Amino acid sequence: MLSQKAKYGLRALVELARAGGTQLSAGELAARAGAPRKFLEAILLEMSRNQIVVSRRGKFGGYVLARAAGEITFAEVIRIIDGPLALAPCVSPRLGFRKCADCPDLATCTLREALLRARDATAAVLEAYTLADAAVSGAPEPLRTAL
Numbered sequence: 001m002l003s004q005k006a007k008y009g010l011r012a013l014v015e016l017a018r019a020g021g022t023q024l025s026a027g028e029l030a031a032r033a034g035a036p037r038k039f040l041e042a043i044l045l046e047m048s049r050n051q052i053v054v055s056r057r058g059k060f061g062g063y064v065l066a067r068a069a070g071e072i073t074f075a076e077v078i079r080i081i082d083g084p085l086a087l088a089p090c091v092s093p094r095l096g097f098r099k100c101a102d103c104p105d106l107a108t109c110t111l112r113e114a115l116l117r118a119r120d121a122t123a124a125v126l127e128a129y130t131l132a133d134a135a136v137s138g139a140p141e142p143l144r145t146a147l
Helices: 004-018 026-033 037-049 074-082 112-128 131-137
Strands: 053-056 062-065
Touching: 004 026, 004 037, 004 062, 004 074, 004 131, 026 037, 026 062, 037 053, 037 074, 074 112, 074 131
Parallel strands: none
Antiparallel strands: 053 062
């Protein structure tokens, strides 16, 4: 499940993408993202450490994206804030692969194939969706879902 921290972070980054290179203050970003300012400042610090945003200090300081909005995916941001996209560590190819504590054998695990498919589908969507996509559309076209 996506954490509130990730939601606030993504909303703030989309606002920076909409700003088109114009610097925005933490207070303005917090208002636009509907996030508590102090909490958002901690998120932005984490984004700065991971080269997603650049911060400028001082009276006229603020934040801008470190790269083009089209180069920053939702998957990248979520991984920075929440960690792996996978529902279980045994299907995480990048961050923290490990065998589940209650699984005797990866090869015969009855859950692993479904969890692997879920991770792959989630990653495919989130790696293809950028801050620029969200900034332009405001909301993606509705996805067809199985009922």
